[in-house]
Amino acid sequence: MMDSVLVANRGEIAVRIIRTLRRLGIRAVAVYSDADAGARHVREADAAVRIGPAPATDSYLSVEALLDAARRTGAQAVHPGYGFLAENAAFARAVTGAGLTFVGPPADAIALMGDKIRAKETVAAAGVPVVPGASGAELAAEARKLGMPVLLKPSAGGGGKGMRLVREEAALEEEIAAARRQALAAFGDDTLLVERWIEAPRHIEIQVLADGHGTVLHLGERECSLQRRHQKIVEEAPSPLLDAATRAAMGEAAVAAARACGYRGAGTVEFIVPGADPGAYCFMEMNTRLQVEHPVTELVTGLDLVEWQLRIAAGQPLPLRQDAVALTGHAVEARLCAETARVAEDGSRVDFLPSAGRVRLLREPSGEGVRVDSGLSGGPGGDEVGTAYDPMLAKIVAYGPDRPTALRRLRAALGKTVVLGVDTNAGFLRRLLAHERVAAGELDTGLVDAAAPELVPRRVPEEVYAAAALLRHAALEPAADPATGWIDPFAVPSGWRLGDAPAWTAHPLRMPGREAVTAWVRPGEVRIEDGDPVPARLLTGGGPGDVHLEYAGSTYHFAWAPEPPDGLWLGLGGDAWQLRAHDALAGAGGAAAEAGTDTLTAPMPGTVTVVKAAVGDEVSAGQSLLVVEAMKMEHLITAPHAGTVTTLDVTPGTTVAMDQVLAQVAAHKDEETA
The missing domain is CATH 3.30.1490.20 (ATP-grasp fold, A domain)
Structure with a gap:
């Protein structure tokens, strides 16, 4: 076994690899860009090396910088994690050419399976069905x-x-x-x-392990059908669709695919499966690396896949036979991402846009059957989440003896997850897992897109306003005299009145970009706008920012963090809300609201990659004008109506902030009349 390994990655996967290295007594070397100088993976490693500025092309994708870091720290091997250079054959060759061990498959296997066209031809020749x-x-x-x-x-x-x-x-x-x-x-x-x-397909993949001594095993399947934009957000093992015979057949096909390319290490063979006919599965591709969703396989098999990557890379044989691999219980994983969900005006779809900012309060769940693989630290000052890299922050995973238990534990864990300061998809994931089709195991790759509009709140829930109002009311409580402990009873905001019911205290609140709401508080009650009084009170929790709310007969757990000078971050049930005092935002509403419907603004912080129009161009409604990219996602900016481009403030390569004005399109006269 090697003594020192450089982890050529960042975030939660780097932290997860370092955890196994530490358990095995292997020295862990981290690398970081300027954007990650204070990141968790840097602090947890035994050594860390700066490899360049924030852009990935100048740091995490720089083969020269990574090999130089390995040389300077005396690393004997390189683990690529996933993403960046993990499936780059040239990188694998460069690592081995430098006399180091690459913790992954041979470069030739990466090149073969990385070319989807050649991969399909190769596995088809081995008898594996293809799309x-x-x-x-x-x-x-x-x-x-x-x-x-x-x-x-x-x-x-x-x-x-x-x-x-x-x-x-x-x-x-x-x-x-x-x-x-x-x-x-x-x-x-x-x-x-x-x-x-294939309409209503299911995405099911098989985990394989192959050593350098001729043994190739499969470790069962993972179902990854819950995805959007063709990217997975929830994965589970085993699949609720497959029976034992189909599982065995797909496993044999995956082993055949791995043998066909001379594979070694941990890899995943992905299949597209018709839900109505699981036996008609077809090969899609092979991922020649560790997968994001590998924890669910680890939980149901009891194997540490990173450990076996290292052992295989060191030349050790697999000690298992196929009949010794058993799947016990059920595991489900949800990907926690920094993103904002926006429902289209017509309610037909939800756009998930990258979110950036500083994490002001972090609460990650724990408990029986709960595992968290996270790149966040929750340290002093908070983690800075930018748009230079993938938006995934952590993976929340739950295990149970059966699928209903695992789902229930994961929903509860997501409800206890608090990331204040940036938007995340925790609340969305919790509601998705409660969807009747998900609970029943009736999945397909289009389910999330179809169900998303009903899973994103159209308005701020009343309990959020109630909690914020009660917190603001509690802040009015005067401090006790430090010398005597006395509190002036006439300064207490009790609403007491002589011979009458307690008075209501008004607390104007608003969400950024939304209508103002006034919540009224008096002892034991909250009234939102002109609604009926509802019993409500706060119960302090186990630590700062940890509070329970009793409202309308239900108890909610939430965490809060102040956002100076006028805001309040509040996390409730996995959702995060920023509320502000009404008077502090009088007249505000964002650049788009001020400029009118002619104005096109950036839907997310990012970089303009394509400009398809110029000032003076005549454009039609819905015509593509710009492309903004952030966190590896593209967002198309289209003309809101037929008209003339009167302003265009960006060029390819321009970095833009959320809601920054990009362009203006003056409507044609007939459009205005219509």
């Missing part, structure tokens, strides 16, 4: 031959990045251009393939 598809220069023509709908996929990529579902032939050319652009930016290769879209 019908095509590639080549005339991609649009090949797509039309397959028939709509089709799925565009980067040949060189993974993780759902650049994948686009196209249902209308008229949109093919623009979608192909966008997919090529994303693939080039993410993977340095704009080659695409097109596949026939």
Whole structure:
């Protein structure tokens, strides 16, 4: 076994790898960019090396900087984690060429399976069923031959990045251009393939382990059908769909795929599975790395996959036979991401946009069956969440003897998760896990998109305003005299009146960009606007910012953190809300609200990557004007109506803030009349 390993990654996966290295007594070396100088993975490693400025191209994607860090620290091996260079064959060759051990598969296997076109041909030759598809220069023509709908996929990529579902032939050319652009930016290769879209599919993958002595095992399956934008957000093991016979058949197919490419290490073979006919599974791709969702496999098998990556890389044989691999219990994982959910005006969809800021209060769950893999530290000053990297902050995982128990524990854990200062998807995930189809195991890859609008609150829940008002009211309580302990009873905000019921105290509140609400408080009661008085009170919890709210017969747990000078961050049931005093925001409402409907603003902090219009251009309603990218996600900015571009304040490469004005489109006269 090696003595020192450099972890060529960041965030929660770096922290997770370091945990196993420490358990095995292996020295852990971290790397960091300027944006991560104070990050948790840096503090937890035995040594840490700066590798460059914040942009990933100048730091985490710099092969030269990573190898120099390994040389300077005396590392004997490099673990790539996932993302960045984990599936880069050139990096694997550079590591071994430098005399180091690459904790992953051979470079040739990475190159083969990283090319989706060659991968499909290779596994098909080994007898593994594949999805019908095509590639080549005339991609649009090949797509039309397959028939709509089709799925565009980067040949060189993974993780759902650049994948686009196209249902209308008229949109093919623009979608192909966008997919090529994303693939080039993410993977340095704009080659695409097109596949026939399988309606209501389920995404099921098989975990494999292969040593250098001829043994290839599968460790059962994970179901990853709950995803949006073709990226997974909830994964579980085992799948509620498969029976023992189908599980064994898919496992054998995965082993055949791994053998076909000369695989070694931990990898995942992904299949698309018709929900109505699980036996008609087809190979999609192989991920030649550790997966984000590997914890659910670890929990049901009792194996540490990172440990076995290290042991296999060190040349050790697998001690198990296939019949010794057993799946016990059930595990479910949810990906906690820094993002803001916005429901479209017509209510047809939800856009999940990156969120950035400083984490002012962090509360991660614990308890029986709960595991948290996190890159957040909750240290003094709080973690800074930017837009330079992937938005995933942590993984909340729950294990139980059966699926209902695991789901119940995960929902409870998400309800106790508090990240104040940035928006997260914790509340959304909790509501998704309570969806009747999820509870029943009736999953498909389109479920999240279809259900999302009903899972995002359209208005601030009353209990949020009630909690904020009670906190503000409690802040009016005078402090006791330090010398005598005496409190002036006439200074206590009790609402007491001679011969009458206690008076109400008004607390104007508002959410940023939303209507003001006045909450009225008197002892034991809260009234929101002109509503009826409702019994309410606060109970302090076990520590600062840890409080319980009794409201309308229910008890809620929440955490709060002040946001100077005029705000209040409040987390309740996995959701986070920022409220402000009404008078402090009088007349505000964001750049878009002030400028009117002609103005296009940035929906998220990020970088403008494409500009398709110029001042003076005549544009039609819905025409693509700009593309803003952040955290590896693209957002298309379109014309709000037919008109003339009168202002265009950005160029490709411009960094923009949330709600920054990008352009203005003056409506045509007939549009104004309409």
